[in-house]
Amino acid sequence: MKLNELKIGQTARITSVGGEGSLRQHLLDMGMIPGAEVTLIKYAPMGDPMELRIHDYELTLRLAEAKEIEVKDEGLKMKDNNIINIQETNLSSPALDSSSIIPHPGLGEGGHFHDNSPEAHTKPLPSSMRLTFALAGNQNCGKTTLFNQLTGANQHVGNFPGVTVEHKIGIIKGHPEAQIIDLPGIYSLSPYTSEEVVSRQYIINRRPTAIINIVDATNIERNLYLTLQLMELGVPMVLALNFMDELKGNGGTIRVNAMEHLLGIPVIPISAMKNEGVDELVEHALHIARYQERPQRQDFCHPNDHGGAVHRCLHAIMHLTEDHCQQAHIPSRFAACKLVEGDERVLEALKLSQNEKETLEHIIQQMEEERGLDRQAAIADMRFQFIHSVTQRTVVKPRESREHRRSQLIDRVLTGRWTALPSFILIMGLVFYLTFTSVGVWLQDLCQAGIDWFTEVSDTALTNWNIAPAVHSLIIDGIYNGVGTVLVFLPLIVCLFFFLSMLEDTGYMARIAFVTDKLLRRLGLSGRSIVPLLIGFGCSVPSIMASRTLPSERDRRMTILLTPFMSCTAKIPIYAFFATAFFPSHAGWVMASLYAIGIVVGIVVALILKRTMFRGEPVPFVMELPNYRLPMAKNVMRLLWDKAKDFLQRAFTVIFLASIIVWFLQTFNFHMQMVTDAHDSMLAQVAGLVAPLFEPLGLGDWRIMTALVSGFMAKETVVSTLGALFGDVVLTTIFTPTVVFALLVFCLLYTPCVAAIATIRRELGTRWAVGIAVAQCHIAWFCAWLVVII
Amino acid sequence: MNLQSIILLAIVLGLFFVVGYRYIRRQRKSRGGSCCNCSSGSCCS
Numbered sequence: 001m002k003l004n005e006l007k008i009g010q011t012a013r014i015t016s017v018g019g020e021g022s023l024r025q026h027l028l029d030m031g032m033i034p035g036a037e038v039t040l041i042k043y044a045p046m047g048d049p050m051e052l053r054i055h056d057y058e059l060t061l062r063l064a065e066a067k068e069i070e071v072k073d074e075g076l077k078m079k080d081n082n083i084i085n086i087q088e089t090n091l092s093s094p095a096l097d098s099s100s101i102i103p104h105p106g107l108g109e110g111g112h113f114h115d116n117s118p119e120a121h122t123k124p125l126p127s128s129m130r131l132t133f134a135l136a137g138n139q140n141c142g143k144t145t146l147f148n149q150l151t152g153a154n155q156h157v158g159n160f161p162g163v164t165v166e167h168k169i170g171i172i173k174g175h176p177e178a179q180i181i182d183l184p185g186i187y188s189l190s191p192y193t194s195e196e197v198v199s200r201q202y203i204i205n206r207r208p209t210a211i212i213n214i215v216d217a218t219n220i221e222r223n224l225y226l227t228l229q230l231m232e233l234g235v236p237m238v239l240a241l242n243f244m245d246e247l248k249g250n251g252g253t254i255r256v257n258a259m260e261h262l263l264g265i266p267v268i269p270i271s272a273m274k275n276e277g278v279d280e281l282v283e284h285a286l287h288i289a290r291y292q293e294r295p296q297r298q299d300f301c302h303p304n305d306h307g308g309a310v311h312r313c314l315h316a317i318m319h320l321t322e323d324h325c326q327q328a329h330i331p332s333r334f335a336a337c338k339l340v341e342g343d344e345r346v347l348e349a350l351k352l353s354q355n356e357k358e359t360l361e362h363i364i365q366q367m368e369e370e371r372g373l374d375r376q377a378a379i380a381d382m383r384f385q386f387i388h389s390v391t392q393r394t395v396v397k398p399r400e401s402r403e404h405r406r407s408q409l410i411d412r413v414l415t416g417r418w419t420a421l422p423s424f425i426l427i428m429g430l431v432f433y434l435t436f437t438s439v440g441v442w443l444q445d446l447c448q449a450g451i452d453w454f455t456e457v458s459d460t461a462l463t464n465w466n467i468a469p470a471v472h473s474l475i476i477d478g479i480y481n482g483v484g485t486v487l488v489f490l491p492l493i494v495c496l497f498f499f500l501s502m503l504e505d506t507g508y509m510a511r512i513a514f515v516t517d518k519l520l521r522r523l524g525l526s527g528r529s530i531v532p533l534l535i536g537f538g539c540s541v542p543s544i545m546a547s548r549t550l551p552s553e554r555d556r557r558m559t560i561l562l563t564p565f566m567s568c569t570a571k572i573p574i575y576a577f578f579a580t581a582f583f584p585s586h587a588g589w590v591m592a593s594l595y596a597i598g599i600v601v602g603i604v605v606a607l608i609l610k611r612t613m614f615r616g617e618p619v620p621f622v623m624e625l626p627n628y629r630l631p632m633a634k635n636v637m638r639l640l641w642d643k644a645k646d647f648l649q650r651a652f653t654v655i656f657l658a659s660i661i662v663w664f665l666q667t668f669n670f671h672m673q674m675v676t677d678a679h680d681s682m683l684a685q686v687a688g689l690v691a692p693l694f695e696p697l698g699l700g701d702w703r704i705m706t707a708l709v710s711g712f713m714a715k716e717t718v719v720s721t722l723g724a725l726f727g728d729v730v731l732t733t734i735f736t737p738t739v740v741f742a743l744l745v746f747c748l749l750y751t752p753c754v755a756a757i758a759t760i761r762r763e764l765g766t767r768w769a770v771g772i773a774v775a776q777c778h779i780a781w782f783c784a785w786l787v788v789i790i
Numbered sequence: 791m792n793l794q795s796i797i798l799l800a801i802v803l804g805l806f807f808v809v810g811y812r813y814i815r816r817q818r819k820s821r822g823g824s825c826c827n828c829s830s831g832s833c834c835s
């Protein structure tokens with residue numbers, strides 16, 4: 001039977017994994033190998049995708065992909081241990097039973113030199129040499145938390161797979177010579193998403209001095225899969241078992257000495273969140289790096305495993321390609337595995353002759369025939385068998401964790417068939433209500449009162465000091481008016497980011513992706529796109545970068561194109577400024593309608609793109625659902641401080657500069673004479689040239705034009721510029737509500753700010769960046785025109 | 791224009807040029823990207 005035919009709660013064993021290419025490899029890397037047991041937990045509210053339990057973790061998969069996987073129902077019941085039929089002879093080291101006491105192997109510790117080469121004993125790396133550590137691990141296993149502990153940095157940590165999208169560099173505290181690079185989370189060294197490519201390229205090409213591999217101890221089987229591949233690279237490596245506190249708290253444990261003995265690398269139990277075991281980890285990491293202690297084991301196949309088919313195949317390839325590997329500086333064991341898996345990049349790098357390529361193919365075909373599995377499945381199976389042999393000897397499985405039980409209960413509501421969508425709407429509604437009508441507005445009023453008081457005090461002081469009118473005007477009308485008008489919106493922005501970070505840190509963001517996948521697929525997107533899109537309500541820059549977690553270029557491009565339609569927090573000042581002035585009793589509704597218009601236009605554009613530029617289906621939805629966790633106050637506060645700091649930096653840089661420039665241009669004419677009427681200023685004359693284009697929208701005022709142009713630098717400046725240009729003029733006497741609404745729609749949809757455009761350029765290239773800016777201006781003009789004529 | 795006005799104007803203009811210079815330098819360093827998502831700025835290098 002097919003996997004999609006399973007009933008909820010039913011457990012079956014995988015017999016074959018169909019499909020092709022990198023998706024199939026990804027599925028195998030995630031543990032979907034023949035022989036593994038899989039249990040169907042539930043379907044998403046719209047019937048697709050499905051949530052599965054495999055190797056003690058939850059994975060989502062669409063029905064279309066599930067159809068490719070054959071399973072056999074053997075009347076199995078859901079068990080903790082998912083792999084069965086493992087050959088116990090897989091480890092060539094002395095047999096260990098669970099009661100054996102293994103003396104501490106002391107790997108990575110002073111006084112022990114475990115490298116066999118004589119140079120290593122006598123010649124540790126010079127103490128002045130910079131040590132570079134790569135911090136690698138699966139997604140959502142606590143890498144960034146550990147990075148922050150190691151370096152004292154303040155990188156954002158989330159409870160969503162793929163928070164880190166590009167590598168970050170820091171210096172280990174107390175060790176200025178030791179540099180550490182936080183890499184995006186990866187499941188294996190077979191690149192599937194672009195973030196995985198970043199990590200793989202770094203580890204393979206940049207050759208760090210050593211690797212710190214962090215694994216989630218509560219989900220160790222799947223995590224060790226990457227560990228084995230990293231060990232194959234032959235780079236000195238230390239293994240950090242994170243979440244050990246959680247594992248022990250639920251009655252489980254790991255026999256660290258035994259694991260260290262079996263893997264041949266130092267193994268350190270830690271809790272990155274509680275900063276436990278981190279110092280010990282640093283000591284070991286520094287030691288293995290200085291003495292270049294490489295993993296003692298790189299060979300995970302065994303001559304007795306299924307007649308030794310995989311073992312003979314890998315070793316034959318290692319001999320065949322040895323000289324090429326040396327020339328290409330690729331470890332031969334790693335290269336052999338990748339060649340069997342059909343990794344084109346490795347094959348290209350090795351520059352094999354035609355004859356060697358043919359020999360290689362023959363060896364692999366022989367292995368497939370003897371092993372009874374195709375090449376990719378055989379390698380994945382070999383690794384998982386070794387992992388199982390290790391974990392069987394070293395891991396005492398916990399009872400179902402409290403966190404998991406709690407997650408299951410919460411998920412009954414938040415991903416339940418009838419409750420998921422109402423919950424989503426309710427939660428998002430609450431977020432916007434609290435931000436824009438209650439808490440946020442209360443804080444904003446407080447902020448406004450403070451700024452007003454400060455402006456008044458400064459104004460009085462300047463008058464008392466007999467400051468010249470021009471300088472007085474520059475400070476009060478230019479700087480205070482410009483910066484102050486924007487600063488007042490700081491509370492709203494911090495509030496929205498607070499709620500978005502809560503959604504992410506708790507693990508709900510991943511559920512939103514699961515629930516909305518089917519809906520988004522109709523628009524040509526994948527469920528994972530919902531995360532960048534939701535972040536887009538905060539700021540387009542991180543949102544565009546978050547799109548890197550999407551596994552296909554098509555989905556990524558399409559998501560990036562749609563992100564600017566999600567109204568970012570920088571536009572809130574514009575909405576609030578006009579909504580309170582023109583629609584005082586319906587300000588909340590006007591703001592809500594603008595968000596809705598952004599979403600609707602985004603949907604229309606998505607449908608057009610799906611039928612034109614981005615034909616075809618979005619890529620499969622394979623994602624891990626993390627347990628719900630309570631967000632750490634420190635983490636949330638850190639994020640809020642970061643956002644507030646970023647906003648304040650903008651206010652006191654871009655907006656400060658823009659305010660002075662605008663003040664100068666509107667106060668002087670081309671003869672550098674102060675003007676009494678702003679209509680005679682330089683600004684009025686230049687902006688007047690563009691104004692006719694906006695006549696049909698009723699926005700042909702030069703002041704509006706100036707504000708819109710300045711908005712390209714940062715959206716907040718639109719309001720500060722308007723504030724400076726209109727001064728004490730009552731806006732309601734100049735514009736009608738229809739024209740103002742058209743202006744708001746234009747501001748909502750027109751070109752993203754320069755930072756967002758630069759990020760798009762970095763991600764997609766100049767052509768796309770320019771194309772998006774121009775296209776959005778056209779769309780904005782058209783939609784604003786529709787508002788006017790309707 | 792009296793002395794205090796000149797001093798104040800000098801301060802404002804000085805600030806304007808320092809902030810502008812630092813802003814442009816940061817933009818160049820980050821190749822136009824923003825540090826919106828990174829607190830330490832290291833990811834923008």
